[in-house]
Amino acid sequence: MKKIMVGNHAVSWGVMLSRAEVISAYPITPQTTIVEELSVLCADGRLKAKFIPVESEHSAMACCVGAAAAGVRTFTATSGQGLALMHEMLHWASGARLPIVMATVNRALGSPWNIWGEQTDSLSQRDTGWLQLYCESNQEVLDTVIQAFKIAEEISLPVMLNLDAFFLSHTAEPVEIPEQSLVDDFLPPYQPEFRLDPKNPHSFGCMTPPEYYMEFRYKIQQSMLQGKAVAQQVDDAFGRVFGRKYGLIEPYRCEGADLILITSGAIASTARVVVDNLREKGRKVGMVKVRLFRPFPKDELLEILRQVEKVAVVDRNVSFGVGGIFAHEMRAALCNEKVRPAIFSYIAGLGGRDVTPPVLNDVIYQTYKRQEPEAQSVWVGMRS
Amino acid sequence: MIEIRIHGRGGQGAVIASEVLASAFFQEGKFVQAFPAFGVERRGAPVTAFTRVDDQPIRIRNFIYEPDHIIVLDPTLIESTQVDSGLKENGWIIINTDRPPKNFPHFSRFRVATVDANRIAVEYKLGSPTAPIVNTAILGAFSRITGMVSMDSVIEAMKEFVPSNKAGNAAAIKEAYERAKA
The missing domain is CATH 3.40.50.970 (Thiamin diphosphate (ThDP)-binding fold, Pyr/PP domains)
Structure with a gap:
């Protein structure tokens, strides 16, 4: 029913x-x-x-x-x-x-x-x-x-x-x-x-x-x-x-991706639409939803991310003095790997601010554009 | 995907209207999503709610900025808020008012329909004469005007979400269906 x-x-x-x-x-x-x-x-x-x-x-x-x-x-x-x-x-x-x-x-x-x-x-x-x-x-x-x-x-x-x-x-x-x-x-x-x-x-x-x-x-x-x-x-x-399963993480359209978006919760849902649209335009973008945060699914993430050059983590949270918390965990999980992607950290949607497809497109655009991640998390969707 | 925005005031039932409408479409085999623009709701304050309808699962989870259609539960909102903000050209604006559609010339880029849902709600004892609950009646008008969802589905959906006076609500939906003018 x-x-x-x-x-x-x-x-x-x-x-x-x-x-x-x-x-x-x-x-x-x-x-x-x-x-x-x-x-x-x-x-x-x-x-x-x-x-x-x-x-x-x-x-x-x-x-x-x-x-x-x-x-x-x-x-x-x-x-x-x-x-x-x-x-x-x-x-x-x-x-x-x-x-x-x-x-x-x-x-x-x-x-x-x-x-x-x-x-x-x-x-x-x-x-x-x-x-x-x-x-x-x-x-x-x-x-x-x-x-x-x-x-x-x-x-x-x-x-x-x-x-x-x-x-x-x-x-x-x-x-x-x-x-x-x-x-x-x-x-x-x-x-x-x-x-x-x-x-x-x-x-x-x-x-x-x-x-x-x-x-x-x-x-x-x-x-x-x-x-x-x-x-x-x-x-x-x-x-x-x-007949329904979710995994500890869920990769979405990550085949052959050169950039993978990582996020969680409701933002992951909207991100699917963004990935679909970009794939239609020929961009090789994928998404990984992190469902289990503790214990942190390091090996599962590593298996997907090893191949990719750039990872953009979208965090609807902040640890003041560090930045996005999922991004922080990702960096810690990958730090001993010889081959690992660059982790680009973004903070979005704090206090209920709407995380729209244009905000996520901006994250992807900025990640493609930058050679190296900024030292600090980049805040997106800010009032101009 | 069809996106509908509902403007009302706290107590008129805008949020339930978005859910009843979603449920009516769902009964006709559509995928749906309904949610309020979450504020600190209180009686009389402006409230906005949204309904999305699609032939495939709905993944997008943010507000609706460019709706296909709009439902206005209280015509005084037209003076205080821009209810047609982002509305797509030729979209319907369905207004609860005793005035005819031609009395809203500033909405000429859109299609306007009206129904006196206040009078209908009072007649069927929905809410009180000073604060009628017009959410079910206006959906009868929506069904008639847009033809997108049947009146029977709206009535069935109403029964799921409305706790009391289901007969009165069903009658109000029917009467608004018959009296809606475009």
């Missing part, structure tokens, strides 16, 4: 199909309609979950930590400032090895106040031990929620899926709703090895001295690296059951 659905409701329906058992959240634009719809689904019985409204995002994540430790499937959603407030608990969730799934509707951070799209909120959580996936369409959003629970429970780490504020969250388009019975087979009930149980008491997360702490960290790093293979297996298995 296909329904016309906004991205936020695609999240909610993915959570319903995944049979989450505890949802705790605090409303914040543009995420609010995710949990609004979930509260409706809980209230009318379509989703048999405990919905716990709380007084802040910090408490929402604390609630998820408690519930997940008790051994149930948990979900929350937030945006921008809400995610920032949650930061402390994000570390706790991954440290305690809890497979919580969270949807982040990417929103710019204040000051100045802004409710529109930008990925700096989630990318500034990149060191918290959460896997991060970035989605391009409402269908991918719904499917990724189901995949996220499966990945998280497989490697005992939390997963954050990200969607662009408004350009996905509030955009309605057709979404295929998977059969519940197929989702049930794909994602059986969560059965953790350890859980809080008064009949079988254990301590979790207690004081761990220097003699032990480091090994806990090492195990998280190992699991995170393993997360890449698991995410790939889960996506492959999902494809076999539901």
Whole structure:
């Protein structure tokens, strides 16, 4: 069955199909309609979950930590400032090895106040031990929620899926709703090895001295690296059951390309149109969408990019003092390769500014024109 | 691809109109996309929403700057905003007003159609007499004037998105369909 659905409701329906058992959240634009719809689904019985409204995002994540430790499937959603407030608990969730799934509707951070799209909120959580996936369409959003629970429970780490504020969250388009019975087979009930149980008491997360702490960290790093293979297996298995798969990265028309555009989220969708138009004019331009950001899919990217001379990375985010964050990661991933493309870094679309085909054409034009990348990220689509 | 821009005021249902319209086209086998120009919406403030329709999946995800057609839910917006901005020549401007199309001579580069959706909405008790919800009625007029999507599809789509008084909304769509003037 296909329904016309906004991205936020695609999240909610993915959570319903995944049979989450505890949802705790605090409303914040543009995420609010995710949990609004979930509260409706809980209230009318379509989703048999405990919905716990709380007084802040910090408490929402604390609630998820408690519930997940008790051994149930948990979900929350937030945006921008809400995610920032949650930061402390994000570390706790991954440290305690809890497979919580969270949807982040990417929103710019204040000051100045802004409710529109930008990925700096989630990318500034990149060191918290959460896997991060970035989605391009409402269908991918719904499917990724189901995949996220499966990945998280497989490697005992939390997963954050990200969607662009408004350009996905509030955009309605057709979404295929998977059969519940197929989702049930794909994602059986969560059965953790350890859980809080008064009949079988254990301590979790207690004081761990220097003699032990480091090994806990090492195990998280190992699991995170393993997360890449698991995410790939889960996506492959999902494809076999539901007929749709997305990859960790997705190359688009990269055959014989001399320039490859790299981007993520809703911009990747518009970039396909730009690549199609340029290919029609005989330009050898391709695009790679980065879907998995943590762990960073270095080898997969390298395989595509090795052949090409120039790579233009479009970032809807900024790390002040460095520049575009995807570009920064790309450079770090490629630095030990003998043959590697030049990485051209562009910043676009901050605070919800529209990233149009002319903006992306400008990025491609500038990249062709320049011999060498500028020392700093180039900001495009600026007011003149 | 057909791109439609809807101008309304907070409370008139412009965003839902964009979704109902998308859903109506979807029922006729088209690929669709509907979204609002996201602002800090509040009752009475200008609101813009968009619908895209195509025969293939829609990949573009940015605002519509050069629409094929325009729907205006509140005629007072014509005085305060340039509703025809970027509109393609010969595009339709479908206006909720009790005035006839010839009363809008400044839109001579385009095709103008009108329907008194306020009166129709009030008659079928959609919203209140002071703040009628005109979004469904105007889509009846859109169906009639452009012939791009059937009235039955609009009515079916409405049922998905409108929570109450579906009979009243269906009747309003039908009446606006019959009374739209070009």
